[in-house]
Amino acid sequence: MAADRPLVRVRNLQKHFDREDSILDRLLGDTTNPVRAVDGVSFDIREGETLGLVGESGCGKSTTGETLLRLLDPTGGKVEYDGEDLAEHEDLFSFRRRAGVVFQDPFSSLDPRMTVGASIRQPLDIHDWPWPHSDVDTSRPKGELRRERVADLMERVGLSADQLDRYPNEFSGGQRQRVGIARALALDPEFLVLDEPTSALDVSVQAQVLNLLEDLQDDFDLTYLFISHDLSVIRHICDRVAVMYLGEIVEVAPTEELFANPQHPYTEALLESVPRASTDERDRDIEPLTGDVPSPRNPPSGCRFRTRCPKVIPPADLELTQPQYRAVMDVRRRIENRDVSLDGLDSSGGDAVETLFDRLLEGVDLPASERPHLREAFEALVEGDFEAAAETLRERYASVCERRHPDGERAACHLDADDVRLDADGNGVWVGEELDAPVTDTDS
Known part of the structure; x- marks a missing residue:
């Protein structure tokens, strides 16, 4: 990859969900107002870094990750991976080897009818691993190599290889998420979308999983898109942060710079809502955001945050506070x-x-x-x-x-x-x- 080129380049990415409101609409061909879940998102992710994507629930974070990976077909825009436009790939099979995902819910992302070993092995079977010129002894039976690969991955994420024949219901939530991480690593990808990977876990387990993800990034030379609504987690693991509101990116900055000097009123409001551990701030006044989040079917004109913003700009000739x-x-x-x-x-x-x-x-x-x-x-x-x-x-x-x-x-x-x-x-x-x-x- 060229040194000055990002690994992932997203430009004006859109994902709208349209549906007919009634049978009559479908018969008459009337169009409906779509849900603009992702509406013109642009950002870059450099090789080896972790970009955090943060915002309130329903702002389009998970849809952005799924659309970027082409798990959902985009409505518009462009996604380039390592300089290649994914829209020009009729077959994304090779891309699936290079990019993976860890889903939010470890309880629903694993098939309860499959052993965890079978779940981790499934990508290896689908992509016929090992491939020619792999750094493994391809003269040995593939089944044997794959079972060894699964066992190694189990050990690498902090589980025992003796557990690979067990079913998901025999594991805790944190253990299931480790299985999901092992499955995402099966094909030795370069890029992972981590969709709220710790939100469904107990606080004591969250730190273990975050530390694991950091270790794996160093060991496997991984690049992350880390999706979360938890700013403390974002600050711990991310190099840069993109703040999302109602389908749009409103601010992008290096992590410490964003936390120290937020430029967008929505970012300020998010940071203000984070609990402080210091007793010096126990008496601080918190001004919560007023109003409801507008509908993504009919977002406000201009700045989408203006209906809740405490710093809306009045006309110049007004004498109003x-x-x-x-x-x-x-x-x-x-x-x-x-x-x-x-x-x-x-x-x-x-x-x-x-x-x-x-x-x-x-x-x-x-x-x-x-x-x-x-x-x-x-x-x-x-x-x-x-x-x-x-x-x-x-x-x-x-x-x-x-x-x-x-x-x-x-x-x-x-x-x-x-x-x-x-x-x-x-x-x-x-x-x-x-x-x-x-x-x-x-x-x-």
Whole structure:
């Protein structure tokens, strides 16, 4: 492999899951909105390193690993392995020798009807190991060589060769995961996808498996994609970290640099949620992320994290603090979703608008300059015109975070852009050129 070329190169990888909602849709050929599980992911993995892929459950981490290995057919994008485009390989048989996977659940990844020895041996039988020019004595019977190979692998992962004729139900969770690791190593691969390999294990066993994986990486010259939601595990084993949110990579950095100086607000929130062992931080205030993760069927426009981000960038001419701006944006989102009750409002009465101020912005001290814009929106709302109310708020309060998709070398966040300046509180203010027309999430 060329010294300056990554072993694995992923560019704009996509995996969308589409389905027809009903028999009528299938008969009429109507298309449905797909689940964008992986939606434009790009990263490199250099030979010999461990790249961590971290994020909340459901963000697309496991789907990324499975699509990279072509266990799932990609919707779009490119995956290159050692300089070769996998899409150009009609037969991935040779690639399967060079890349493997360790699955998350050691209880379901092994066939209960097969002995663990048979599970480890299966790749050897499928690929007819040993191959010509292998560094083994090919004059001996293949069956004998394969059984020796299985026994060696069992010993290498910390199990006894005497156990290879036992069934998975005779092993603990940690032992089963060791069997899964031995099976992944059977063909002497160069690259492994480790999909949450310790999440189903007891804490005491997790450290043993992690240490085993590190030893095996040195002994077998392995390259890892390590998928996890556990940041403490990621920090222990990974050289670099890619942070994933709602199908996209939002930040990539060397591990210690990312933990010491996160650039994306989502990365900051993840790190803030990690429990601290030091008593010096026992009184620290933790600000959990607000709101629910949006649906991957209809992700937000612009920055996908903006609906939960504590640092959304307001337009330049607003005199709102971040909490005030967030409160107004929450009102706007409720109006767009028609999640505002109009019960008890009298459209002919003069206090209906004030009632909405009390209902929707209770406890929020807004500057006088912003009340006319909100009043105009609430007047339309009193008349039952949700769309006019939402449009009024969009025209005034739409953020660059929703109008443009952020790009950056390290972090996909507008806070890193030249068109944004930071105020005294560290919040971003847009100072760039005039933005495009406001958008709604349905436009994305």
